[in-house]
Structures are given as structure tokens and as C-alpha cells.
Amino acid sequence: MKNIWVVFKREVQAYFLTPLAYVFIFIFLILSMSLCFVFGRFLEGEDASLDYTFFQFHPWLFMVLGPAIGMRLWSEENREGTIELLLTMPISTWQAIIGKFLAACLVLVSALAMTFPVILTVNYLGDPDGGKIFSGYLGSLLVGSASIALTCLVSAFTRSQVICLVVSVVLCFFLVLIGSPQLLEFLRNIPATGLLETLRLAALEIADGFSLMSHGGRLFGGVLRLDTAVFFAAFISFCLYATSVVIRSKRA
Amino acid sequence: MIEVIRLSKQFGPKLAVDNISFSVAKGEVLGFLGPNGAGKSTTMRMITGFIPPTRGTVTVGGHDIQKSPIQAKAKIGYLPENAPLYSDMTVESFLRFTAELRGITGAAQKTAVNKAIEICFLEKVARQSLDTLSKGFRHRTCLAQSIVHDPEVLILDEPTDGLDPNQKQEVRNLIRRLGATKTVIFSTHILEEVEAVCSRAIIIDQGKVVADGTPDELKRRASCAGAVKVRIRGLAGSGILSELEKLPHAVSVETIESGDSLFVGRVFPKKSAVDGTLAGEIYQFAAGRQLQLQELAVDEGRLDEMFREITVQVRS
Numbered sequence: 001m002k003n004i005w006v007v008f009k010r011e012v013q014a015y016f017l018t019p020l021a022y023v024f025i026f027i028f029l030i031l032s033m034s035l036c037f038v039f040g041r042f043l044e045g046e047d048a049s050l051d052y053t054f055f056q057f058h059p060w061l062f063m064v065l066g067p068a069i070g071m072r073l074w075s076e077e078n079r080e081g082t083i084e085l086l087l088t089m090p091i092s093t094w095q096a097i098i099g100k101f102l103a104a105c106l107v108l109v110s111a112l113a114m115t116f117p118v119i120l121t122v123n124y125l126g127d128p129d130g131g132k133i134f135s136g137y138l139g140s141l142l143v144g145s146a147s148i149a150l151t152c153l154v155s156a157f158t159r160s161q162v163i164c165l166v167v168s169v170v171l172c173f174f175l176v177l178i179g180s181p182q183l184l185e186f187l188r189n190i191p192a193t194g195l196l197e198t199l200r201l202a203a204l205e206i207a208d209g210f211s212l213m214s215h216g217g218r219l220f221g222g223v224l225r226l227d228t229a230v231f232f233a234a235f236i237s238f239c240l241y242a243t244s245v246v247i248r249s250k251r252a
Numbered sequence: 253m254i255e256v257i258r259l260s261k262q263f264g265p266k267l268a269v270d271n272i273s274f275s276v277a278k279g280e281v282l283g284f285l286g287p288n289g290a291g292k293s294t295t296m297r298m299i300t301g302f303i304p305p306t307r308g309t310v311t312v313g314g315h316d317i318q319k320s321p322i323q324a325k326a327k328i329g330y331l332p333e334n335a336p337l338y339s340d341m342t343v344e345s346f347l348r349f350t351a352e353l354r355g356i357t358g359a360a361q362k363t364a365v366n367k368a369i370e371i372c373f374l375e376k377v378a379r380q381s382l383d384t385l386s387k388g389f390r391h392r393t394c395l396a397q398s399i400v401h402d403p404e405v406l407i408l409d410e411p412t413d414g415l416d417p418n419q420k421q422e423v424r425n426l427i428r429r430l431g432a433t434k435t436v437i438f439s440t441h442i443l444e445e446v447e448a449v450c451s452r453a454i455i456i457d458q459g460k461v462v463a464d465g466t467p468d469e470l471k472r473r474a475s476c477a478g479a480v481k482v483r484i485r486g487l488a489g490s491g492i493l494s495e496l497e498k499l500p501h502a503v504s505v506e507t508i509e510s511g512d513s514l515f516v517g518r519v520f521p522k523k524s525a526v527d528g529t530l531a532g533e534i535y536q537f538a539a540g541r542q543l544q545l546q547e548l549a550v551d552e553g554r555l556d557e558m559f560r561e562i563t564v565q566v567r568s
Contacts, residue, residue, distance in 0.1 A: 006352045014340050081336035085397070088300045089353045090326040251303040 003091040007099025012106055015069075021107045024069055028111040031061055036118065049128055054118060055136040055220035059143050059176045059213050066147025067168035069107050071161045073100045073152050074247070078159035083247075093244045101145075101152055101240060108144045112137060132222035139219025142232040143212045147172045149239035156246040172212070179211020253278045253405060253435040254299065259308035261294050261459075268294045270459035271308070276452075278404075281431035283450035283467075284439035287563055291459040292439040293333050296409050299437070300330045312405055326354070329403035333410055335394035339383035343374055343393050346382060347400055354401040368396040371426065387414045395423070399430065406430060408438035412445060424449050443555040447471075457563045470558055477553025478521045480531050486543040489515040495537060501530045516547075 015021040032054070036042050040053030047053075077083035086096055122128045151168040158164050177183060187204045208214045215228045254276040261269040269291040276282045284292050297303045299310050301317040301324060310317045315324035338346055347365045356364050369378050372392040377385055382393065391414055398406060411427065412420040420442075427436060427449050440446065446453050447467045455463040455470070463470055471477060484492050489510030496505045496515075501522050509516035521530040531550050538545040 002355075003353065006349070010338070010341075010349050013345070014338070018340055080339070081332065081334060082338055084297070084302050084332040085330075085336055085350075085394075088302050088325055088328070088330045088332075089350070090322045090355070091353060092322070 003095040004099045004102070007086075007091070007096050008103050008106075011073075011100050011103030014072075015103060015107050020069075020072075021110065024065060024107055025111040025114055028061065028065055029114055032057065032115060033118070035061075047126075050118065050122055050133055050136055051220050051222070054115075055140055056217070058140040058220075059216050062140075062144040062147045062212075063172040063176050064169055066108075066144055066172060067151040067154075067165050069104045070148040070151030071155055071164040071168065073104060074155040074243070075158050075161045075164045076155075078156075079161075087247075093247055094240075097152070097240050097243050097247075101149060104148045104152070105141075105145050108141065108148065112140060112144075129222065135222050135224055136220045139216045142219065143216040146212055146232060146235050146239075147175075149236040150175075153239045153243045153246065156243045156250070175210065175212045177211075177213075178207040179213030179215075179217070184208060184214075253313055254437070255309075255311045256295075256299065257309050257311075259295065259298060259310060260306050261291070261298060261303070262306040268459055269298070269305075272456070272459070272461055273308075274454060274461065274464065276435050276437060278435050279432060279451075281427060281436045281438070281449055281451050283446040283453040284437060284456065285441075285443070285446060285453055285559065286439075286456035288441075290456045290563075292456055293409055295456070296330075296407050296437065296439065297332075300328055300407050301325055302332075326401075327403055328405045328407055329398035329401065331395050331398045331406075331408040331411055333413075335391045337382050337390055337394055340381070342379055342381050343369070343385070343389075343396075344378045346393065347396055350397045351400045356401055364400050364402070368400040371399065372396040373422065388416060388419050391415060392419070392423075395426075404434055406434055406436045406438075408436070410440060411438050412440065412442065420445075443559060446555060455559065455562060462562050463558075467555065468552075471553035471555050473562070474553040474555070474558035475561060476551050476557055478527070478530065479551045480519045480521070480534055481517075481547060481549045481551065482519060482534055482545070483514075483516045483547035484538055484543050484545055485514050487515075487541070488512060492543070493517070495541075496534070499530065499533045499537065501533060518551075 035057040036054045040057065042053040045053060074083070077086060087093060119133060122133075147168070150171055151164065154168045154171070155161075155164045184204065184207060187200060187207060190200050192200045209231070215231050218225060218228050256272060256274050259269055259272045260267065272291075272295060284296070286292050294303070298305045299312070299317065301321050304318060312324040313327045315327070317324040338349075341349065344365065347368055348361060351361045351364050369375055372395055374389065374392060374396060377389050382390060385393070395408070395411060398408065408427070412423050415423060424445060427438060430436060431449070431451070438449075450467055452465065453463075453467055453470055454461055463473065482496075489507070489512070492515035493505055493507060493510065496502060496517070496519055499519070503520045503522050506518040506520070507515070508518065519530060519534065528550055531548055534548060535545060537543075
């Protein structure tokens, strides 16, 4: 626990003593707000809700911004050779992985916290459902953390941050896309019988079950379900565990 | 303190380290020599637990690096090759970070960090960011990191690489001082460093230990070791040459200069007579014939020669 804290502290310094975290937070705020007011039609909609005006865009933002925060986690260590220092310290690999992951998540939390004016605004204009806003933030945080965890895994493979960014964005894009309403709608409407029908249903289940969009979307809508919690917990744990496997096998 | 038993490392088809065994006791400074790519860094990385061995075991202070890595790593201070650092930190914050990872906190941490800064001559740059520092300072910061927790075992991969001559000397002095109470393994290409610092040296080539001994022992294995350089006046050079060849412990004589009444050359001893017997015979020969012995010097052997002979021999 103490070792996680030490690694976490160093990584947080690396984010916040350099422009990295501020650039990220700034870009996130600009994009999320402009999407909210322009494309989400927050004011024109005249609905005291942040669901489809604000949170709905977050998976698309985190598809790029998650990898942007997480890309340095291990690729930087690989490139600079500091991984040799870190892993010859008397700490476990998983402690280092979790410390780094949590530090990246803290950047995400700060960015989300900085969107508080939108809560004030919606409360001023109408009478929103507080629980729904809370679950929306939770969903946003989980979608973002999941994309960071995936990026963490990808970064363990490479010493190049650029490669890590590109690969992670593509993977995240895929995970968001398969749960987009349009694609699910398309899958639902394929006319099929017999075996094809089974395949279609399976594809639908997989697309819906593995998509960051579907699971995030439920939370944005204020629905807290066990399978959503299990999905995010399993997804993040799997990525972090796989990171440790990659780090170990790269040296073997 | 360090036990390396039948250690091997396979990288794909290449056997980088091949069945190496040795042990290092407390108070020993072991020099690790070998041509580039001989397997020095790989061996050190296995000892520090950075990479797992394909076969074999390493124990540090009684702890197996594979089975109880945390305890073993806690005893080691390690300077990796090229001295990697977190460039976004300052010297001081970097050392505080490594000390904290080693479980040193509070006032003890401050003391430990200050001491490491002082030992490695980093006072002037303590508050500077690491990416603004020159290579020598960066290198010494990484060295400071390896001693901040006062470890029992120090593993230093090319500790003097990239330093200027004065800094090299400082680091050598430091290693010698630390070596008195700790167990030190360091690798180097610089042979005079081995003579200056090590109490023992191991030469590795193509993943195997090809020589193991004190620097003096190793020097004596060079083919020039025990050769006696002479300068004798008083007789025709050719005459002296033939007399020298007849000496009981001489194998061959090499002429450097030969004149009417002068001979300068080198006399090579039999394998059994590298201890100065030959020099005694030459002296007696010269004295008996009333010759003027102007120079008589026994070559104590040179490490670079021995190194070249041994590593070339293995290749052919």
C-alpha cells in the first residue's frame, strides 16, 4: 500500500509539475463544453438534464484523451530505461502498475471536477435529478479509467509514445463504436433465420456487452446495474493484470 | 554475500550467459571485465532481479532473488548501464523518491539524501532539474541513488562511463572506500581501473567465465609476465645472446638492440620461473663474466595483454 502511494505521488508530480495535466484538462474542458452547448443543444433543449447533452459525448472524448494521458505510463519508462531502476527497487510490479494507473486517473478526476460550472448552470436553469448527475459522472469516470487502463497495457508493449497513442485510440474507438446506438440498431434489424439469427444475436450481445459506450450510457441515464459494475471492474483489472504479464514477459 | 550458481540466460537462439558460477564475499570489490556483448550487463541484470534467469539461481544475503525478490532487492544498490533517470525531477526529489521506495522516510530520509548528495558531490546541482544536467552529474545522481539506502551490496554497471578523468578518479576512490564494508560488483572496460580498485576480477567472454583471480594473479597470466628486460655491456651482442639462451630457465630471447659490446633484449622464462629465478640467473651470468649489467627489469605482466590473449583465444 505504501509503495503504491510512493509511485502514485511521483507520477502525479510528473503530470502536474509539467504542462501535461493542464493541457489535458484545458482541452477536455474546451471540447466537452463546446460539444455540450453546440451539438448537445444544452440551452435549446430546455431540459434540466446532462445525460444526452453532456455525458453522451464523453466516451468519444475519452477515446482520444484517455490514451493521451496514459500513453507515457510505461512507454516512457521503456524508452528512458528507468524501468530498470523501478523494477529493481524492493517493490512489486503490480504496485508500480496500480500507482501509475491511479495517478493517470487523478488527472481524469481533476478534469471532471473542473466541469462543475455545468452542474451549477443546470441547477440554476431548472431542477435536475441529482442522482442522475452523480451516476453520469461515475459513468464518465469509469469510461475514462477503462480507456486509461487499456492504454496502460498498450504502453507496456512499446517504447514509443506515438505508437502507443495511435494503437490505443484505435482500440478505444473500436470499443466505443461497437456500442454506438447506430451500430446496435443495424445489428438488430438484420433479417436472419436459423444459424444466422443465432450469430446475429451473439454479435449483438458481444457488441453491447463489451462496449464502453453501452455500459457508460446506462450510467449516464442514471441506471446503476450490477453487470455494469462487473464489466468495468473486470475490464480494468484485466488490463492492469495483462500489463504486468507483458512487463514480465518482455524481460524474459 | 552474493552467490551465483550455474546461471544461464537464453535470448532466443543466443545464449547470452552460459552457466556462470561465482560468489562474492563481504569486503570484496569484484571487477567484471569482458568485451562488448560478453554478457556482463545481462549477468548484472539477473543478479539485481531485473531479468529472470533461464537457468540457475542467485542469492543475495541469503535471499533468493527469484523466490524472495523484495528482501533480496532491499539489500542491493544498483546503477544500471547508461544511468537512467526520471528527467522531469530535480536531483533532490529524485533521491527522495528512491529513498522513499526503499522505505526511508521522515528525518532519516533527509539525512540519507543529504549524505548521498555529499558523497557524490552533487551539492551545487541538488535543486536543478535532471534534464538540465550534464552527463557527469546525471551519472553521479544515479550513483547517489544506488547508495542512498546504505546497501550491503552494490552492483554498478560501468560506473565511470562518460565521466571526465577527475570524476573517474573520484568514483574510483568512492568505490574503494565503499568496498571496505560492502560487497561491490562493477563492470568496466578500463583495465587500469581494475588494478586500481578491485580486490578480484572476473573476465567474461561469450557468456562464460574465462578468468577469475586477483588483478596480480591475472597479470601474471599474460605471456609477457616474468619476461626480463636486460641491457648488458662488455661483450659482442651476438655472444651475449647465445649465452642468455643457454640459461637454465630461459625459453627464448628477443633482441631489441645488438652492438659490438652491447646487448639490449628481453629474455622469456619457462612457465615455472615467472617468480624472478631467471633474473637471478642473468645477474649471476653477468657478474661471473665481469659484464656490466645496466638494466634488469622483470615485467610483472599487463592486464590488457592478458585480456586480449584470453578473449582472442576463446574466439579462435
